[in-house]
Amino acid sequence: MALDKTFLEERRQHLLKLIARYERLSRGEEASDGFTPEARRFRIECSLPAARAALERLESGEYGVCIICGDDIPIERLMATSTAVRCVFCQERHERETPVLSPERWTPAWTQE
Ligand SMILES: [Zn+2]
Secondary structure: OOOOOOHHHHHHHHHHHHHHOOOOOOHOOOOOOOHHHHHHHHHHHHHHHHHHHHHHHHOOOOOOEEEOOOEOHHHHHOOOOOOOOOOHHHHHHHHOOOOOOOHHHHHHHHHOO
């Protein structure tokens, strides 16, 4: 799928902002964000790597393609969850198999800021 250049650039900027914020969080520079300690730890240990991985895929031109089945990830999903690297079907299966390591369960409200 050829994603629109403007869309990709917008997602890139969004991911860069997310990564910068997660990095500040991991350095303890962003203190008053209202997260519980668990949610904070989750961002640092799961969401930060997920955001970096999504950015890498964006740079290599693989953004928007499911890492498991190779299907296109719907744009609506990429809009809602910029770090999505799986289609909905594969994500659901992934969450069933690894319930703790599923950043998308935690992130939507936050990533849309
Ligand atoms: Zn898939």
